[in-house]
Amino acid sequence: MKNIISKRRIVQGLVGASLYVLVFYFHISLLYVLIAGSILGIILGKVFCRWMCPMGFIMELLMGNKKGSEAGQMYQYHKLGCPIAWIGGILNKFSLFRIRHNPESCTSCGVCDRNCYISSLNENFSLYKAEKKASGNSFSCSRCLECVSSCPKGSLKYSFLPFGRSEK
Numbered sequence: 193m194k195n196i197i198s199k200r201r202i203v204q205g206l207v208g209a210s211l212y213v214l215v216f217y218f219h220i221s222l223l224y225v226l227i228a229g230s231i232l233g234i235i236l237g238k239v240f241c242r243w244m245c246p247m248g249f250i251m252e253l254l255m256g257n258k259k260g261s262e263a264g265q266m267y268q269y270h271k272l273g274c275p276i277a278w279i280g281g282i283l284n285k286f287s288l289f290r291i292r293h294n295p296e297s298c299t300s301c302g303v304c305d306r307n308c309y310i311s312s313l314n315e316n317f318s319l320y321k322a323e324k325k326a327s328g329n330s331f332s333c334s335r336c337l338e339c340v341s342s343c344p345k346g347s348l349k350y351s352f353l354p355f356g357r358s359e360k
Contacts, residue, residue, distance in 0.1 A: 197341040208246035229276035237287035238280030241334040281331035290353045291328030293320055298347040304339040
């Protein structure tokens with residue numbers, strides 16, 4: 193999983209370029225892109241923004257390697273007008289795949305929260321603190337999975353979570 197996450201920008205660039213070609217060269221309706229993004233939201237959560245969106249790819253190129261709240265603030269602006277981001281954000285709490293925290297292996301080092309732009313923007317969210325809201329369920333979480341790849345103990349996983357079970 194860490195190998196795939198480390199190649200996220202490449203995946204986003206390839207898929208984003210493909211979507212661009214489909215829409216502007218082959219004249220595929222944006223409605224189909226919206227429907228596909230919504231279906232992905234039900235299954236994977238708000239992954240479209242950080243894994244497939246052509247505009248998201250351009251935003252990340254412009255931001256460079258900024259991390260934490262600075263990147264999060266810039267990234268939030270571009271998602272304001274996107275209906276796929278709205279639908280995916282709403283579906284984050286209900287998606288079949290979610291970010292799960294294993295408290296038994298967690299050392300509470302905080303590396304995940306430092307790499308999560310949601311936790312760095314809002315102190316009410318955390319990936320490992322039980323008394324705070326789960327960052328991965330946040331409307332704003334785009335499932336970049338930096339938190340999962342940065343966890344030194346592997347205490348965070350992005351995996352199937354049946355309905356009715358809790359992440360924390």
